[in-house]
Amino acid sequence: FAPLMMPGVDHLPHTQNLKEMAFSKGQPTWGSHLAEELERIIALHDASTIAAVIVEPMQGSAGVIVPPVGYLNRLREICDKHGILLIFDEVICGFGRMGAWFGAQAFGVTPDLITFAKCVNNGTVPMGGVIAKQGIYDTFMQGPEHLVEFFHGYTYSGHPLAVAAANARLDVLHEENVQERMGEQAKRDRHPQYRLFRRGGNVTDRGPARHARAARVRARAEKRHAVPLHRRHHRNGAASDQHAGGSRAHDRSVARCDQGRGVMLSENSAFLLVIPAEAGIQRLCF
Numbered sequence: 543f544a545p546l547m548m549p550g551v552d553h554l555p556h557t558q559n560l561k562e563m564a565f566s567k568g569q570p571t572w573g574s575h576l577a578e579e580l581e582r583i584i585a586l587h588d589a590s591t592i593a594a595v596i597v598e599p600m601q602g603s604a605g606v607i608v609p610p611v612g613y614l615n616r617l618r619e620i621c622d623k624h625g626i627l628l629i630f631d632e633v634i635c636g637f638g639r640m641g642a643w644f645g646a647q648a649f650g651v652t653p654d655l656i657t658f659a660k661c662v663n664n665g666t667v668p669m670g671g672v673i674a675k676q677g678i679y680d681t682f683m684q685g686p687e688h689l690v691e692f693f694h695g696y697t698y699s700g701h702p703l704a705v706a707a708a709n710a711r712l713d714v715l716h717e718e719n720v721q722e723r724m725g726e727q728a729k730r731d732r733h734p735q736y737r738l739f740r741r742g743g744n745v746t747d748r749g750p751a752r753h754a755r756a757a758r759v760r761a762r763a764e765k766r767h768a769v770p771l772h773r774r775h776h777r778n779g780a781a782s783d784q785h786a787g788g789s790r791a792h793d794r795s796v797a798r799c800d801q802g803r804g805v806m807l808s809e810n811s812a813f814l815l816v817i818p819a820e821a822g823i824q825r826l827c828f
Contacts, residue, residue: 573610589624599645602634614651637661641725669704
């Protein structure tokens with residue numbers, strides 16, 4: 543895929559190595575040395591030609607991959623040494639998912655820029671933004687008087703509907719102490735029944751990543767409260783999926799929820815999640 547990618551971009555080695563990291567608990571202790579590859583890239587191209595290093599504090603769609611202990615810290619040190627900006631992509635990590643407001647806080651490493659989206663307004667209306675260090679902000683804000691401070695923008699930038707949704711979302715995060723609750727939940731998720739099982743016999747505990755379980759783990763306790771909304775039919779040896787959104791199984795589940803047992807329903811893709819009230823969850827964010 544290299545020809546399809548942006549030119550002038552080098553890639554650091556992937557930090558995931560199941561041979562070395564299998565059965566790790568929390569952040570793997572192996573892998574911080576992989577950050578040294580950045581020094582090689584800098585020596586190859588010269589620091590003056592490198593604008594920034596961009597990483598996710600915790601890789602989301604790549605597989606909910608937690609960084610090795612010291613990896614992000616070493617990237618920060620190398621960037622400081624050579625005067626290179628460090629940018630954290632927190633589109634997935636940001637706004638409470640890591641048990642802190644941002645992955646930067648969860649891992650104790652401060653980048654120069656943070657990009658965010660998704661959880662800032664629960665994805666109800668498309669919105670994204672950038673958080674900058676004071677020095678970078680001042681560079682844009684203290685230009686010539688006759689110029690716009692930060693000349694940018696697209697047709698739908700700064701849409702008031704997206705901003706209103708973000709303000710409401712942030713109020714909820716504060717009022718319900720979401721980031722603190724996520725941190726506490728992460729500690730509970732280290733119980734063996736919530737461990738993350740991978741095919742091939744490899745087991746990795748993603749302790750710092752609260753949403754790892756929501757994204758990838760199918761714990762036995764969760765399965766008992768999930769009703770499939772797809773039925774698989776076999777005709778002449780061929781298998782096919784058929785949506786069962788209006789099925790009797792779906793209707794029976796809804797009927798049971800009307801019996802005053804204190805549950806919350808959430809229809810998510812192929813499953814109807816039935817969540818007991820004692821779980822203490824008031825909202826689900828997908």
